[in-house]
Amino acid sequence: MEIWRLPISASQRGKLISAGYTSLSSLSSISSSDLSRELKVSESEALDILKLASHSRGLEISSASCSVVEGAQNAWDMLHDEESLMHITTSSADLDNILSGGIHCKEVTEIGGVPGIGKTQLGIQIAVNVQIPHDFGGLGGKAIYIDTEGSFMVERAFQIAEACIEDMSEYNRFLRKDFQACEIRMHPKDILENIFYFRVCSYTEQIALINYLDKFISEHKDVKVVVVDSVTFHFRQDFDDMALRTRVLSGMALKLMKLAKKFSLAVVLLNQVTTKHTEGSFQLALALGDSWSHTCTSRIVLYWNGNERYAYIDKSPSLRSASAAYSVTARGIRNSSSSCKRIKMM
Amino acid sequence: MANKLISEIPLPKSIANVFAARNISTAKDALSLTEFELMELLDVGLTEVRSALSQISEIIAPPYQTALSLMEQRFQNEHLGGHFPTGLKGLDATLCGGIPFGVLTELVGPAGIGKTQFCLKLSLLASLPANYGGLDGRVIYFDVESKFSSTRLLEMGLRSFPEIFQMKEMAQEMAGRILVLRPTSLSEFTQHLQQIKVSLLQNQVKMLVIDSMTALVSGEHEQGSHKQQTLSWHISFIKSLAELSRIPVVVTNQVRSHNQNEAPHYSFQVQSRDATIETPSRYGSHLVAALGIHWAHAVTTRLVLEAKSGQRFIKVAKSPISPPLAFPFHISSLGILLLSDEGMELMGPEINSIHCQGHNEIINFGMESLD
Numbered sequence: 131m132e133i134w135r136l137p138i139s140a141s142q143r144g145k146l147i148s149a150g151y152t153s154l155s156s157l158s159s160i161s162s163s164d165l166s167r168e169l170k171v172s173e174s175e176a177l178d179i180l181k182l183a184s185h186s187r188g189l190e191i192s193s194a195s196c197s198v199v200e201g202a203q204n205a206w207d208m209l210h211d212e213e214s215l216m217h218i219t220t221s222s223a224d225l226d227n228i229l230s231g232g233i234h235c236k237e238v239t240e241i242g243g244v245p246g247i248g249k250t251q252l253g254i255q256i257a258v259n260v261q262i263p264h265d266f267g268g269l270g271g272k273a274i275y276i277d278t279e280g281s282f283m284v285e286r287a288f289q290i291a292e293a294c295i296e297d298m299s300e301y302n303r304f305l306r307k308d309f310q311a312c313e314i315r316m317h318p319k320d321i322l323e324n325i326f327y328f329r330v331c332s333y334t335e336q337i338a339l340i341n342y343l344d345k346f347i348s349e350h351k352d353v354k355v356v357v358v359d360s361v362t363f364h365f366r367q368d369f370d371d372m373a374l375r376t377r378v379l380s381g382m383a384l385k386l387m388k389l390a391k392k393f394s395l396a397v398v399l400l401n402q403v404t405t406k407h408t409e410g411s412f413q414l415a416l417a418l419g420d421s422w423s424h425t426c427t428s429r430i431v432l433y434w435n436g437n438e439r440y441a442y443i444d445k446s447p448s449l450r451s452a453s454a455a456y457s458v459t460a461r462g463i464r465n466s467s468s469s470c471k472r473i474k475m476m
Numbered sequence: 477m478a479n480k481l482i483s484e485i486p487l488p489k490s491i492a493n494v495f496a497a498r499n500i501s502t503a504k505d506a507l508s509l510t511e512f513e514l515m516e517l518l519d520v521g522l523t524e525v526r527s528a529l530s531q532i533s534e535i536i537a538p539p540y541q542t543a544l545s546l547m548e549q550r551f552q553n554e555h556l557g558g559h560f561p562t563g564l565k566g567l568d569a570t571l572c573g574g575i576p577f578g579v580l581t582e583l584v585g586p587a588g589i590g591k592t593q594f595c596l597k598l599s600l601l602a603s604l605p606a607n608y609g610g611l612d613g614r615v616i617y618f619d620v621e622s623k624f625s626s627t628r629l630l631e632m633g634l635r636s637f638p639e640i641f642q643m644k645e646m647a648q649e650m651a652g653r654i655l656v657l658r659p660t661s662l663s664e665f666t667q668h669l670q671q672i673k674v675s676l677l678q679n680q681v682k683m684l685v686i687d688s689m690t691a692l693v694s695g696e697h698e699q700g701s702h703k704q705q706t707l708s709w710h711i712s713f714i715k716s717l718a719e720l721s722r723i724p725v726v727v728t729n730q731v732r733s734h735n736q737n738e739a740p741h742y743s744f745q746v747q748s749r750d751a752t753i754e755t756p757s758r759y760g761s762h763l764v765a766a767l768g769i770h771w772a773h774a775v776t777t778r779l780v781l782e783a784k785s786g787q788r789f790i791k792v793a794k795s796p797i798s799p800p801l802a803f804p805f806h807i808s809s810l811g812i813l814l815l816s817d818e819g820m821e822l823m824g825p826e827i828n829s830i831h832c833q834g835h836n837e838i839i840n841f842g843m844e845s846l847d
Contacts, residue, residue, distance in 0.1 A: 142521075
């Protein structure tokens with residue numbers, strides 16, 4: 131019953147079916163005036179329905195002639211795309227290592243951890259690092275920071291921006307001994323100017339904003355990362371209907387994934403933790419439930435191991451499960467300073 | 477914003493009527509449904525649903541600001557760029573000026589450690605005029621456990637700022653700015669909060685103190701998850717109150733005992749238990765902050781007050797802009813005083829632990845010196 135696939139309203143569909151049109155091919159040979167007479171709708175409506183039907187059919191026919199399935203890309207071409215993917219460095223070489231370069235563009239990465247582990251710190255670091263110019267191996271893009279909890283502190287962003295510029299100058303001096311060209315003319319204020327900050331106060335605003343991002347990013351094409359801090363906060367309360375919450379969350383995740391693919395940007399979602407009672411003991415798990423765990427491409431868990439902060443790749447289609455230590459310093463996220471740092475493969 | 481009526485949003489007449497006919501009156505109702513659900517409900521095509529949703533979303537979505545303009549705004553309009561100095565030099569330096577505006581700051585520690593003393597001193601400081609480092613405004617103090625002592629407040633004032641408090645009218649003026657509320661139940665507290673939200677700015681309220689949050693929640697006879705729900709609403713409400721009015725909000729929290737074996741881990745940690753470093757066993761420190769992990773996520777700054785080997789410490793356990801430092805302090809007639817402005821840096825999760833060793837001796841000693 132191919133009529134079900136047409137994006138038309140329920141009553142139009144009902145009329146088509148009761149008039150006997152159940153497949154797309156049955157609509158191929160009728161004119162709009164005949165259809166409008168049979169369905170008892172206006173001629174323009176009938177014309178719209180026929181247009182939609184021929185569009186869907188057109189996709190099927192042309193696919194037979196050019197490729198096996200319309201819209202598919204073969205794996206070899208995708209390999210080229212994947213290799214030329216840009217990454218956003220996290221400023222910690224160990225962390226970048228296990229992420230094979232950094233936070234991937236065209237993907238939704240979820241980062242979760244207990245309070246105080248450094249999620250917001252990592253979020254701010256990424257929003258600053260995306261602006262590293264191409265000459266230094268960065269994306270030279272802008273950032274969108276969606277703050278749902280009010281944890282974004284401008285002073286900290288300034289500190290991290292300052293440290294990033296100092297590091298770039300250091301790198302410059304170290305590698306380019308001739309001192310000419312590529313003088314760092316960036317100022318921390320320029321970095322702050324390229325972070326678009328949105329403060330969201332309810333889940334409705336969160337949904338509305340994510341719907342609106344498509345238009346916003348079309349107008350600001352150099353945005354290369356969207357950080358949501360945190361995606362959980364507004365969904366943890368006043369949702370009596372859990373099924374609705376799951377539907378809304380998956381709708382949101384899908385839109386974010388589409389944004390990531392369409393504009394080739396990275397989406398970073400920060401998540402909180404909750405305690406789950408499984409196997410007779412309390413375990414920590416990322417919030418928002420099991421269905422949410424399926425929606426993100428990659429998932430990184432930040433946790434304490436002894437006195438060190440570690441990041442563990444919990445889920446990724448292309449990266450191995452590994453953990454690496456990192457630290458939060460006055461300059462931002464950096465490698466852990468302990469002498470026996472180890473990257474553990476699991 | 478979320479409760480904006482669909483009728484107020486400029487949509488094409490036909491679809492606006494359909495929304496009204498199906499009882500979808502607020503933007504919240506419309507945005508909570510998926511595209512297909514709306515198509516079914518409203519009986520319109522996908523393109524119309526999409527365009528209606530994008531128009532609604534554009535109106536409801538919050539406006540943006542660049543981080544630069546945010547910073548400039550804060551530094552221009554607010555006292556010290558949005559920080560309230562506590563008078564404790566080391567702590568203020570760590571917190572980049574003092575207690576941040578617009579977010580929740582939590583004081584957590586065992587009983588008798590000095591949380592209420594700190595709150596009293598902060599209320600006093602907030603009421604002072606700007607040239608004395610104060611916020612020159614009113615303070616609303618929620619005294620849930622009836623620990624507020626005006627005598628102690630005025631004693632602190634007299635010892636710390638004798639030039640103001642020796643004059644009776646000035647003392648009256650300052651003390652008069654501190655409004656104490658004693659809610660007896662969570663619902664009364666809720667009512668007060670809602671009243672305050674409306675009149676906060678007109679009445680020059682510059683700080684909110686809740687002492688203590690734990691007592692409010694524990695007083696209720698709620699079952700498990702329902703308790704979590706009520707607290708969630710309050711957390712959201714207080715946070716939005718703090719943000720909209722850009723005032724510092726200080727909340728105290730108590731501690732509860734905690735079974736060491738119960739320390740929750742992630743599922744992947746459990747598998748590789750032998751590979752993880754064993755956390756050094758701590759004697760006598762089976763205390764954790766009450767109110768749970770959702771609350772811990774919601775506060776922006778957490779100051780832990782504890783007693784270790786007979787010495788009291790105030791630790792910056794969670795803060796977006798400070799390193800994990802611990803400062804030794806003691807309580808005198810002036811209130812809380814730091815014994816050293818150079819904090820000790822603590823590594824790892826040690827900063828979050830709450831100790832209560834040798835505490836009883838301190839309480840007695842303290843009482844003697846106050847007499």
